[in-house]
Amino acid sequence: MKIKVIKKNKAGRSAAASVKRDRETWVLRLYVAGQIPKTVTAFNNLKVICEDQLKGHYVIEVVDLVKHPKFAHDDQILAVPTLVRKSPLPERNVIGDLSNTERVLAGLDLVAH
C-alpha cells in the first residue's frame, strides 16, 4: 500500500480524559486530491481534532487520489476530501474539509468533550 503515514503515536500519555474508547489505535484515512488548499485545510482540521480527542493512539493515512487514482475505484470514493474511519470497525465516513468539528466528531462517533 502506497499510503503515506503521517503520524504514529502509540504511547498514551496525558489527555486521558478525552479518550472515549479504550487504548485501541484509531486508523483514520483521509482521501484527498492533490496538494491543494482544501487538502491542507482538511488535514490540519483533522490533526487538531485527533490531538484533542485521540492523542497518542491514532494513525492518519493520507491517500492522494491524484497520485493513486485506483483507490478512488477500490474504496468507492467520489467526494473529496473524504475521511474514513478504518478502525475501529464499522467504517464511518465524513466528507468535506472537516471545518465543522462537531460534525466530524458525530461522523466518527467520537463523543465531544
Next chain:
Amino acid sequence: MKKKEAAGPLTVLQKSPTSIQGLDEITGGGLPKGRPTLVCGGAGCGKTLFAMEFLVRGATIYNEPGVFISFEETEKELTANVASLGFDLDNLVKRKKIWLEHIHIERSEYQQSGEYDLEGLFIRIHLAIESVGAKRVVLDTIESLFAELPNPLILRAELRRLFRWLKRKGVTTIVTAERGDGTLTRQGLEEYVSDCVILLDHRVNDQSSIRRLRIVKYRGSTHGTNEYPFLIDEDGFSVLPVTSIGLNYFSSPDRISTGIQRLDTMLSGKGYFRSSTVLVSGTAGTGKTSIAASFAEAACKRGERVLYFTFEESPSQLVRNMRSIGIDLDPWAKKGLLQFHATRPTLYGLETHLTTSIKLINKFNPSIVILDPINGFMIGENKFEVKTMLLRLVDFLKMKRVTAFFTSLTSATDNMEIPDVYISSLIDTWLLLRDIEIGGERNRGLYVLKSRGMAHSNQIREFRLTNHGIELLDVYVGADGVLTGSARLSQETKDDAEQLLRQQEIGSKQFSLERKRDAMEAQIIVLRSEFEAEQSEALKVINIEKARNERFTQDKVKMAKSRRGDVYVKTAVTSRKK
C-alpha cells in the same frame, strides 16, 4: 432547413453515430460528437439500454471504446441485463473495449463537515477513460448522487463542472436522468446538458404499451421533431423514423399477376401494380384469405419471396385450408420463398407490431407482404393509431418496393365500405367481396372498388372457391337484376331453352321461306312456258300477215305494171323503206 443553411458546410457539427436502428436517421448522423447528451424518461423506458447500445455499437462498429459509469446497477447486474439483448459485455471488457464502473454510495454513511467536491468521481472517470482510451462515456443515472450525497448546491456546481470537463476531454457523453414532475429531469439537469436532449417515453394505451422517442433539442443540428415509436427486443434498440419517408417513393410501372386469371383481366389484363397497396375487404367467409393465398402462390411460382403475417389462423391451419381449394403453400414455405409469421394482434401494442414487422421485412426481404387481416389491430377507438401505423408500414413497404396486400374484415351489418374508409386513402387497389343472397343461398360477388392508375373492370363477378382454385364467373345480369349461384344457373338454363326455341323458330321460318321461293319459282316457269307458247303463236300469225301483206304489195305492183301507171316508183320507195 434554415438552421442548416445558416450553419453552412464548414461549421457543421460533428456527429457520433449510434448505430441504433433509425436513430441516426432522425438525428442526421448521431449524437453530437464530444458533447454530452441527456437521455431522460420515466422508469423502465429504456434509458440504460439506449446508453449501453450506444457504447457497445461504438466499441464494436466504430472502434471507439467506451466507459459506462453506473450509479445504480453493479457491473455484474449490467452484464447480465444486457446479455439478453445479445451484448457480450464480459468479452468487451476483457478486450478493453468497454470499462464498467459501478459507483456505489449510501447517504447514511456520510456525514458532511465543511465543503467538499467530487474530485474523486472525476479521478475515477478519468482513470476509466484512460484505461481503455474511451471516446464515449455514459453516466447512468448521475442524478442518484442527489439522493446519496449531502448539499445539492455543491452537487449542482460539481455536475456542471463535470459536464464541462467531459466536453473539454472531447468524449461523447450520454447522461441519463429520470423524468421529473412536469420537468424533463428531477434535478433540472437539462439546464447543464443542453446540447442534445432525447426523451424516451413508455405509455400504455388500451392495455398495450407504446414506447416513443422524441428529440427535444439538438443544438446546432436539424432533427426529426416527431415522436417516433421504438422497440427494445433481442436485437437491442430500434427507432422507427418511418414517418420521415414521405411521398417521394418510386412507383413501378411493372404489373404482377393476382394469381387469378380473370381477376387479372378485371385489372386491365395484367393484375396489380408492383409495390402498390392492395386491400381486399369483405364480410366473414367471403374468401379474402383465399385471394391472398392465390396471390402468394402466384408470387412464389415466379420465384419471389412472400412474407405472410397471419393474425387469425396458425400457419398450418392456413396451409391446410388453402389446400382444400387447390392452393398448396407448403412446398413454397419449405423452399423458403414463403414465410409465415403468426401472432395474435392483441399480443403486442401497435408499435411493437409495426417494428417487428419492419424488422422481419428487413431480414427476409420479401417482394410481397401480406397482412391477414388488419382488423385485429382495431381495438376500441384506436382507428387513428391504426391508420398511422398502416401509413408507416405502407410508406416503408413502398420505399422498399414491396407489394402490400391487406385483408380487412367488414361487419355484415355495416355498410360495406364505411369501416375501411379511413384507410382508403392508403390503398391503391381495393377489391370488395360481397355476399349476394338470392333464392335461399349465399354467393360471393367480387368487384374492383378502385384501382389507381389502370382501367379496371366495373363488373361484378361471381367468385367461387373450387377444389382447383378460385374461379371468377360472369354474373347473370338481366331484367331481374344480378343473379348468382343456382339462381344464375337456372336462369341460364331457362335462357338456353328459350334460345333453343328461338333457333327452332328461325329454322322453321327459313324452311317455309324456302318452300315459298320454290313455289314461286315453279310458277315462274309455268308462266314463262305459257308465254313462250303464246309468243310462238303470235309470231306465226305475224308471219302469215307479213306474207299476206307482201303478196298484196306485189299484186299491186304487178297490177300497176300491167296498167303502166306511175305508181311503180312510189311503191319502189316504200318497199325499200321496209
